[in-house]
Amino acid sequence: MREELRVAAYAICVRDGRLLLARLIGRDGSRRWTLPGGGMDHGEDPYDTVVREVTEETGYTVEPTALLGIDSMTRNYPRRLGSVADFHGLRIVYEARVTGGELRHETDGTTDMAAWHPLDTVPALDRVGLVDGALTLWRERPPTGHATDGHRP
Template identity: 65%
Template sequence: MREKLRVAAYAICVREGQILLARWINDGVPEWTLPGGGMEHGEDPHDTLLREVYEETGYRVEVTGLLGVRSVRFPSRRRFGRTVDQHHVGLVYEARVTDGELRFEVGGSTDMAEWHDLDAVPALHQVPLVDFGLRLWRERPVAGRPGG
């Protein structure tokens, strides 16, 4: 079985009781996710975060902390019926907006970005990364992964 590793960096941006999310289109189905994305070869994860947040939201951010790491492994079917052992490693940073204006990404993996009330997040159609990131943000685990 083929193996594929993807390393990415994501931002938790919370202000005035709202979180910044980007809408990702997964096989034609929109799902809310944390702004961020995959590292380019040779790129530092911190720089990945700054680039991806700007691309997806129009905001410049300052990293205020590393909250933790999400490591997920799953098989997926690819072209010609081949199965790929996917391993996604996501670094979740806390960040604050320092400049820019909210705008939507054109021609990328997301089609819009929006601030959402923290209380409304559970009702959104979202990827599991959002809940994971919010749990890191709330619990601030020393080991970088939520307990239990």
């Protein structure tokens, strides 16, 4: 089994009771809402990663204002030629505020749309688990950066 590690940084941007989300395109063509953000480049600081990724996926310039938490998740998935990957994702979650730019959709990326969603409508969206876990971190602001209600990012 091949081990894979991916480190990524994501932003929670809440403005006027609405959450900024990007729609992720799955390998199977499915579309689910996620936080704007993504994988770190080698040698890149996570702070710079989240700023870059939010701009790429939404058109906005952001300023991270707080580190909310760091979470890891694991899963196995099939790889080419019948092998299996033992995947470990490390997800760094920041709170951020929009400082400039204009909302637009990403082209030729892993997301196809960006939009603001009222916080009370988020539970009805088809979304990845990271959204719920990050919202828990945003609401609770645990000093350890670890959600306590079982909704880890």
